[in-house]
Amino acid sequence: MARTPAPTALWPAPHASGAVDATVHVPGSKSVTNRALVLASLASEPGWLRRPLRSRDTLLMADALRAMGIEIEEGVGPDGTGEAWRVLPAGLRGPATVDVGNAGTVMRFLPPVATLADGPVHFDGDPRSHERPLHGVIDALRALGARIDDDGRGALPLTVHGVGALDGGPVEVDASSSSQFVSALLLSGPRFNQGVEVRHTGSTLPSLPHIQMTVDMLRAVGAQVDTPESGGEPGVWRVTPGALLGRDLTVEPDLSNAQPFLAAALVTGGRVVVPDWPARTTQPGDRLREIFTEMGGSCRLTDYGLEFTGSGAVHGIDVDLGDVGELTPGIAAVAALADSPSTLRGVAHLRLHETDRLAALTKEINELGGDVTETADGLRIRPRPLHGGVFHTYEDHRMATAGAVIGLAVEGVRIENVATTAKTLPDFPDLWTAMLGAA
Incomplete structure (x- = not known):
């Protein structure tokens, strides 16, 4: 089981007052x-x-x-x-x-x-x-x-x-x-x-x-x-x-680190543009185009980059993430806000990542009122109305960004140790608030 760390500074996750409309320059991979x-x-x-x-x-x-x-x-x-x-x-x-x-x-x-x-x-x-x-x-x-x-x-x-x-x-x-x-x-x-x-x-x-x-x-x-x-x-x-x-x-933009920003468009029914999204890449994050489209969005790849638009509805998904396990925390956060259940499969190896991500996601989403259960190789997520509270990160950058996504739709979410995002996404809090400021 993931261990709850000692309390550190809490970051109030910004709540979206409307649809996001922003261009986000994502740092390199x-x-x-x-x-x-x-x-x-x-x-x-x-x-x-x-x-x-x-x-x-x-x-x-x-x-x-x-x-x-x-x-x-x-x-x-x-x-x-x-x-x-x-x-x-x-x-x-x-x-x-x-x-x-x-x-x-x-x-x-x-x-x-x-x-x-x-x-x-x-x-x-x-x-x-x-x-x-x-x-x-x-x-x-x-x-x-x-x-x-x-x-x-x-x-x-x-x-x-x-x-x-x-x-x-x-x-x-x-x-x-x-x-x-x-x-x-x-x-x-x-x-x-x-x-x-x-x-x-x-x-x-x-x-x-x-x-x-x-x-x-x-x-x-x-x-x-x-x-x-x-x-x-x-x-x-x-x-x-x-x-x-x-x-x-x-170096290409880090497409996995683009995930929370695309999720923001999906969750708020808004629009986010990520410049320089490559037309061909081996980065696992490129699968977000397919996954988030199935969950209710639409995307358009242009010479400038990727334009992703939410429809105002978020749907559950049954998906094997074995090849793209690092996307699981962000997808789980979106799934907790969906209108139907989700099953995330093929990611038993996430128990050995920065933290036991399956245990950590289950615990943190459930403590906000969610209904997440671990399976042998993933998560089963049944959406429920969520409430505010502390979202622990376990010194895991992708847990922090997952909590921020939930905070867009749920007032009163506070992220413990958001600074852990500096592991791969420096200045995340500033990028996040700037995105919302452009709405």
């Missing part, structure tokens, strides 16, 4: 930013990262890579416009200490990088990070020849004893609890002497779009990757050893 930082650090030449996300998770990633000898310069792009980071790859070194915070991408993507360092790299983070599964990466790296000290926990804290190289080759991993186990090995695979062949052995594999994002970004920097989708063996990904190219990459 965390998933793309952190993958790009890893790949640029492993490249054979400098690269540029334009419009990177500056949030707790991405700054933790940048600082961790700097600790291992990578130079990351923050400034403007090569054409003198827009924020950009220049990544200057160098020989990875230890000893180093890495603070992962509670960032899954940092705690899982960087131990394979650390095997390439010349010296030990120690990893630790927030108390919750010690509870999140890491065994898939640890066991796989050991099978590939790495020495890792974790006192048998299969979790943080741990030390990777880098020797400047890793043989690599074939390895089996059960990624049922996180697709990041696969992405972690693929990202560093080109630098392993034999590359890497990752064979998933589990019965389920959540968040496949994130693996496809990893594959696409590897190919964009010159890596050769064979996948099940490209005619390879089912459940097997192969990366050939070779040099990675430095690139000039522009």
Whole structure:
């Protein structure tokens, strides 16, 4: 069961007095930013990262890579416009200490990088990070020849004893609890002497779009990757050893972080425009167009971005979110305000995210008068009239934004520790109130 944290400052969630009508510039994707930082650090030449996300998770990633000898310069792009980071790859070194915070991408993507360092790299983070599964990466790296000290926990804290190289080759991993186990090995695979062949052995594999994002970004920097989708063996990904190219990459807006703003249009019967929504993307958040349309909205993708409009009615939904689990908190918040029941399936792995998201959503929505029950792999939500109260976040950014969505329709909702949104969406309270101010 999710634990209620000690009380901290409460943020009165703004209540919408009418239909929202706003344009919201959503910051860059965390998933793309952190993958790009890893790949640029492993490249054979400098690269540029334009419009990177500056949030707790991405700054933790940048600082961790700097600790291992990578130079990351923050400034403007090569054409003198827009924020950009220049990544200057160098020989990875230890000893180093890495603070992962509670960032899954940092705690899982960087131990394979650390095997390439010349010296030990120690990893630790927030108390919750010690509870999140890491065994898939640890066991796989050991099978590939790495020495890792974790006192048998299969979790943080741990030390990777880098020797400047890793043989690599074939390895089996059960990624049922996180697709990041696969992405972690693929990202560093080109630098392993034999590359890497990752064979998933589990019965389920959540968040496949994130693996496809990893594959696409590897190919964009010159890596050769064979996948099940490209005619390879089912459940097997192969990366050939070779040099990675430095690139000039522009980071897409974080479509999952666009969710609360699109939900605002749906819940209030209003309209929200998100500029620069990509026509083609591997981001899981792109499925919001389909899901929120089924729940009562409509959308139009233009050269400028995505225009999403609510109809004034919110409908329940029966949906498998296995590939897009990170969208579950926001969808659950909208479902609690719908005119019919919802069933959210395929997300048992959310019990191992920043918090036990299924338990946390059940507890917090029910304490506002809702009727949510956990199932083996998701949630069943029966709408009821909700009332105000404290909505706890459990230091989980997506719990905070879910509470804000409910607050649009329910007066008196107060969000505990809304500052946790800085993990991936800096300045969320200001963006939220500015959106409502435009109504």
